[in-house]
Amino acid sequence: MDIMSTILDVAKLAGVSTATVSRVINSPEAVREETRDKVTEAMKLCKYKYNALARGFVTKQSNTIGLIIPTINNPVFAESTRGVQDYADRNNIQVLLGNTYYQYKQEEKLVETFREKQVDGLIITTTNPRGAVLKTLVDEEIPFVLLYSTVKKGPMTVVGVDNFRGGYRATEHLVKLGHRRIGMVAGRFSISDRSFHRWHGYRQCLKNNKISYDKALLIQTDYSLTGGRDAVKKLLSLKDPPTAFFCSNDFLALGAMKGARELGLQLPRDLSIVGFDDIRIASYVIPELTTIRQPAYDIGKLGADLLFQRIGGCMKPVHRMLDLSLIVRESTAGPVG
């Protein structure tokens, strides 16, 4: 700890210049083997520890990126986080992680601190794709990529999914099963454009199938198990309750299943539920959850890939909407009667 030795110490000890030491670290092939060994030896002797900060300071490359997500508690974000981490790791880049808890202020703050920390770029799952934060990033040409949002054009690079289509397909599945009274439990639109787009898909599907939209069947709530449970109970207490629910994520859906069960209903006989995400546990609950699968890991991985390209100089914005798929399992069936 105390006094760390620097390349100067090593240089002295090896009887060479600091430039040479620096070379054996960064481009060993550019120095004679003999000298190299001498230096390596010296490094051991004085227990030299490389200081990546000092390097970043001069090269203006921190080899660090910032990853901003709503909350690491949600398995989807944990999965995309893993995707970026794995990819970054393979490229010797470290990642600073920050949770916004769906609060714009927090997103703002994180972006600022990460920038002060001189991150080479940012990967963001935003709370508001039209907010000033992202706009500034674009204006100042900070390399960054947006995750999960449905943005098919414009100056931002984004790796997302077609949330509208996802919402549409989930609802369509229910309609095809024969449901006409379909409720939706959604994450609050104000903090999740993803949820908002999924709702649009839901509405459009109803419309296309000539099912009138009843706003009483929509509840916006926290993206949590309890949120899902409470919402479903409320909706089920209506005079003319839904026979099926589309939940805008799997947490909500799992919570909804619990709520239905507490009401004594049995899935999928008495009620159908479809989620969104396909988190791993979705296929391990009983009944197994029908849901829309997002390729979360790949979203993270591809996001990191594109970010590095951008950092590498490619400034042309890219919009990649990855495929969603409907995974039919056991939580959905036709309505009784």
Added chain:
Amino acid sequence: MDIMSTILDVAKLAGVSTATVSRVINSPEAVREETRDKVTEAMKLCKYKYNALARGFVTKQSNTIGLIIPTINNPVFAESTRGVQDYADRNNIQVLLGNTYYQYKQEEKLVETFREKQVDGLIITTTNPRGAVLKTLVDEEIPFVLLYSTVKKGPMTVVGVDNFRGGYRATEHLVKLGHRRIGMVAGRFSISDRSFHRWHGYRQCLKNNKISYDKALLIQTDYSLTGGRDAVKKLLSLKDPPTAFFCSNDFLALGAMKGARELGLQLPRDLSIVGFDDIRIASYVIPELTTIRQPAYDIGKLGADLLFQRIGGCMKPVHRMLDLSLIVRESTAGPVG
């Protein structure tokens, strides 16, 4: 992006010295209001952006810590990660996150890169508490704290739980219910001392209850849903199969429940299962999972707290074993017959 302005630019523009600019940033009260305003104004004019890296470079404080966990996929680690992040955030410290995937080599590598990045300290959920990595950290007096392990003395600061006791209580619950043939599905001991200690608790409990230990009833496997499912199926195919299982974490337990179900068994009538962790979903599955609760968030939070104390100079090692509690839910009952 291009050319960032520095305090020198600001200084010139405001007609003061860099020292003064630095002062308005770090101790504004130490500079006359008039000058301060002048400087603030100038900062805006040239769009000055603070460079935290440069600061760290001179102060030798990066205000960054490294957090090393097995995998962010496991909700327990996601939860403790949140604990440290929240606490760090409140203290304006950023956290670098790394997954070891239970590989010691990876742990080694992460520690090294994080140290090169000049982190102020490390928080580690280790794969091997007796390995050289931690030993070196101790020797070189690098501030760090260990999470989740059962280490009640020695030079390391650790925030853990009594995994032995946890294993004991889980097993005891089963024994009291009347089970005599109790299997264990455990994470591999070679990569998790936690699992190893839980198994010891399990054995001790059997012994104290005069139930002979049958090593055929133990399976070590990956900490995953599939691992749990496959293990249970194998164990259940024995000539004299267990009537109950203790799984060393909730993932394993959830997987085990699935496996049992695929075999046509109904819980808790045909089989009892108890897990370990109490991840959130544990109380949302059917049947709800009986498990041992670990205060994951608090472990992370307290870990960060102790780390900061240590960074602050308190070098006395601290060992905090947090309370575990048995949460009895629906996945356990007495054996039939």
Added chain:
DNA sequence: TTGTAGGCGTTATCAG
């Protein structure tokens, strides 16, 4: 292949 020397953006020490 190796050395010299200047600079990166900020803080800290000392004077004034």
Added chain:
DNA sequence: CTGATAACGCCTACAA
């Protein structure tokens, strides 16, 4: 209260 100026550890022309 403010200003000069020397670090901090490393990289990178440029020269030798």
